[in-house]
Amino acid sequence: MPRSKFGDIYRDLKYRIESGEYPYQSLVPSENTLVAVYGCSRNTVRRALAGLIEAGYVQAIQGKGVRVLYRPAARTPFTLGRMESFCETARRCRTDYQTKVVHFSMTQTDGALAAASGFPPGADVYHVERVRIIDGRAMVLEVSYFLRSVVTTLTPEAAEQSIYAYLERELDIQIMTSKRTITVEHASPADRLYLDMGSYDCLAVVSNQAFNADGILFEYTVSHYHPEYFRFQDTASRRGKKAEQ
Amino acid sequence: MPRSKFGDIYRDLKYRIESGEYPYQSLVPSENTLVAVYGCSRNTVRRALAGLIEAGYVQAIQGKGVRVLYRPAARTPFTLGRMESFCETARRCRTDYQTKVVHFSMTQTDGALAAASGFPPGADVYHVERVRIIDGRAMVLEVSYFLRSVVTTLTPEAAEQSIYAYLERELDIQIMTSKRTITVEHASPADRLYLDMGSYDCLAVVSNQAFNADGILFEYTVSHYHPEYFRFQDTASRRGKKAEQ
DNA sequence: GCCGATTTGTCCGTATGTATC
DNA sequence: CGATACATACGGACAAATCGG
Numbered sequence: 001m002p003r004s005k006f007g008d009i010y011r012d013l014k015y016r017i018e019s020g021e022y023p024y025q026s027l028v029p030s031e032n033t034l035v036a037v038y039g040c041s042r043n044t045v046r047r048a049l050a051g052l053i054e055a056g057y058v059q060a061i062q063g064k065g066v067r068v069l070y071r072p073a074a075r076t077p078f079t080l081g082r083m084e085s086f087c088e089t090a091r092r093c094r095t096d097y098q099t100k101v102v103h104f105s106m107t108q109t110d111g112a113l114a115a116a117s118g119f120p121p122g123a124d125v126y127h128v129e130r131v132r133i134i135d136g137r138a139m140v141l142e143v144s145y146f147l148r149s150v151v152t153t154l155t156p157e158a159a160e161q162s163i164y165a166y167l168e169r170e171l172d173i174q175i176m177t178s179k180r181t182i183t184v185e186h187a188s189p190a191d192r193l194y195l196d197m198g199s200y201d202c203l204a205v206v207s208n209q210a211f212n213a214d215g216i217l218f219e220y221t222v223s224h225y226h227p228e229y230f231r232f233q234d235t236a237s238r239r240g241k242k243a244e245q
Numbered sequence: 246m247p248r249s250k251f252g253d254i255y256r257d258l259k260y261r262i263e264s265g266e267y268p269y270q271s272l273v274p275s276e277n278t279l280v281a282v283y284g285c286s287r288n289t290v291r292r293a294l295a296g297l298i299e300a301g302y303v304q305a306i307q308g309k310g311v312r313v314l315y316r317p318a319a320r321t322p323f324t325l326g327r328m329e330s331f332c333e334t335a336r337r338c339r340t341d342y343q344t345k346v347v348h349f350s351m352t353q354t355d356g357a358l359a360a361a362s363g364f365p366p367g368a369d370v371y372h373v374e375r376v377r378i379i380d381g382r383a384m385v386l387e388v389s390y391f392l393r394s395v396v397t398t399l400t401p402e403a404a405e406q407s408i409y410a411y412l413e414r415e416l417d418i419q420i421m422t423s424k425r426t427i428t429v430e431h432a433s434p435a436d437r438l439y440l441d442m443g444s445y446d447c448l449a450v451v452s453n454q455a456f457n458a459d460g461i462l463f464e465y466t467v468s469h470y471h472p473e474y475f476r477f478q479d480t481a482s483r484r485g486k487k488a489e490q
Numbered sequence: 491g492c493c494g495a496t497t498t499g500t501c502c503g504t505a506t507g508t509a510t511c
Numbered sequence: 512c513g514a515t516a517c518a519t520a521c522g523g524a525c526a527a528a529t530c531g532g
Contacts, residue, residue: 004519025460030497041521046498054299059422059460062498063528067460069422071363118316177304177314180479184429184449184472202447202472204429215270215304215312227429227447234425234479249500275516286502291517307517308509 009038009048017057017070027065028058056235095134102194103129104156106148117145117220118209124148128159131194134229138195141224150218173218177211182232191224204230254283254293262302262315272310273303301480340379347439348374349401351393362390362465363454369393373404376439379474383440386469395463418463422456427477436469449475 013028022028029037034045049066052058057070105127114121125145132140144163146154150173158166167173183205187197197203203224210219258273267273274282279290294311297303302315350372359366370390377385389408391399396416403411412418430450432442442448448469455464 006519032497043522044520047519049498056422056424059456060498061458061460061529063496063530064459065497065529069424069456069460174483176483177301178481179301179314180481182427182449182475182477182479184447184470184475186445186472200431200447202429202445204427204449211304211314213306214309215306215314225429227431230427230429232427232477234427236423236425238419238421251500277516288503289501292500294517305517306510308511308515310510310516 005038005040006044006047006051009034009040009045010051012038013048013052014055014057017052017068018072020072022068024068024071026068028068030065053237054235056237059237097135098133099160100131100133101128101156101159102131103127104159109145113145116207118217119145119147119220126151126154128154128163130159137226139226139229141191141194142221143223144219144221147216147218150212150216173212175210175219176213176215179209179211181207183207187224195224195226197226200227203227204232250283250285251289251292251296254279254285254290255296257283258293258297259300259302262297262313263317265317267313269313269316271313273313275310298482299480301482304482342380343378344405345376345378346373346401346404347376348372349404354390358390361452363462364390364392364465371396371399373399373408375404382471384471384474386436386439387466388468389464389466392461392463395457395461418457420455420464421458421460424454424456426452428452432469440469440471442471445472448472449477 013022016022017028028034031042031045031049035042038045049058049060052066053060057068058066059069060066107125107127109117109119109121109123109125111121113119114123119125125147128142128144128146130142130144131138132142134140151167151171153171154163154166158170164175184202185205187195187201187203191197191203195203203226206223206225208219208221208223209217210221212218258267261267262273273279276287276290276294279293280287283290294303294305297311298305302313303311304314305311352370352372354362354364354366354368354370356366358364359368364370370392373387373389373391375387375389376383377387379385391408395418396412398416399408399411403415409420428450429447432440432446432448436442436448440448448471451468451470453464453466453468454462455466457463
């Protein structure tokens with residue numbers, strides 16, 4: 001279901017760039033040309049281009065054109081980026097994976113958890129701990145808390161599959177905003193218990209806060225990644241000089 | 246120098262949010278109200294709001310309003326985010342720091358470096374290695390390559406200070422786009438030689454490609470961060486459904 | 491160096507659709 | 512249902528940067 005015209009144009013241009021029709025360092029057709037091609041206003045074309053800029057696919061150069069910065073990745077074994085869930089990432093990378101629920105309970109946030117998660121103190125939450133197994137190796141330990149006032153019902157069976165698919169399909173809950181913090185920490189005894197750490201004594205820790213369509217913080221997850229299965233990509237672009245201060 | 250009206254509005258709203266005038270979970274004034282307040286068109290207000298959404302400060306809810314998601318950070322000792330240089334980060338965090346140039350040379354890209362950096366093979370580059378010392382502890386090892394066809398002159402003295410300030414002031418080179426990849430790796434002998442690794446045997450590795458205003462890749466830097474001084478923050482928001490595929 | 495054509499950047503006004511209350 | 516609020520789209524105008532003659 002093509003929801004918007006600028007979204008269609010965005011996807012079309014993105015596809016043409018990925019397929020090599022607009023190669024690295026070349027200029028895509030000018031905005032006025034695209035207006036004629038797609039039969040829309042210049043504003044709509046510019047919104048599509050803004051999306052490509054944000055995705056790091058192109059860069060606009062005033063007076064010159066829009067240059068392609070995209071290059072096909074030689075190999076991206078397991079790249080975490082933007083707003084994918086673990087299951088989506090695994091599917092995209094065509095890896096074989098499995099999920100094991102090692103803890104499932106209902107509890108209330110205490111002071112420390114409230115401070116770390118951003119939930120109000122004393123709130124009812126589901127507490128779920130899962131181990132992600134990739135190609136037979138336990139690679140990720142995820143400790144999640146879901147606010148029960150939003151996520152009314154949750155079962156270990158749903159957690160065994162994709163929780164996000166369950167939330168979206170059954171409870172009609174979508175993640176609209178996601179705030180992440182990445183750090184590197186010593187592996188804890190729990191990490192050593194559940195994960196195949198091998199020669200590593202550290203791991204990548206991703207703390208994530210998810211907000212639903214109403215702007216309510218409803219999920220807090222801390223994911224512990226084995227170093228060999230952690231990779232995060234990001235693109236930053238300076239637009240107009242807005243960024244400062 | 247306020248270059249744009251939507252940039253002014255963006256900064257003003259951001260300041261009001263940070264100062265607590267629009268607290269967490271509240272709704273900022275409606276777009277039409279802001280149009281009246283700032284005396285501009287709705288389009289301009291929306292561009293300012295789009296910036297705040299991307300920064301994770303607010304979230305728009307159709308039919309309801311724009312909700313504040315920002316909360317003052319309790320403790321952010323050394324947060325790497327968006328498009329700051331090391332010196333800017335250090336200044337923002339008011340930490341005492343120092344830079345030591347441990348290598349400076351001119352060379353050409355070989356096959357491996359060309360593949361990793363994205364530079365063309367055989368290109369003339371400056372090769373700079375620097376150690377960042379924070380509060381007397383060597384915490385970051387940065388290995389950088391600068392394309393000489395863009396960065397025509399570079400000296401160890403400029404590298405000892407802020408290279409970006411030098412590039413911007415002296416050579417009028419600005420970073421317009423920056424592509425980053427974050428991984429976690431074992432500490433190499435060079436890391437152990439230069440950094441105070443303590444009990445850690447891993448570090449955060451940030452590979453960075455920087456493009457200038459012409460969309461030319463001119464810098465490739467691999468930064469090795471001590472785990473205690475690495476923190477990366479990021480916000481992702483789903484807008485319009487554009488993100489899929 | 492100037493000028494004009496091209497191209498992106500900013501801004502305005504308006505109309506219509508959709509979701510919330 | 513109507514009022515409010517955000518989402519999408521169109522059109523036009525002018526500024527700023529680039530480039531070629």
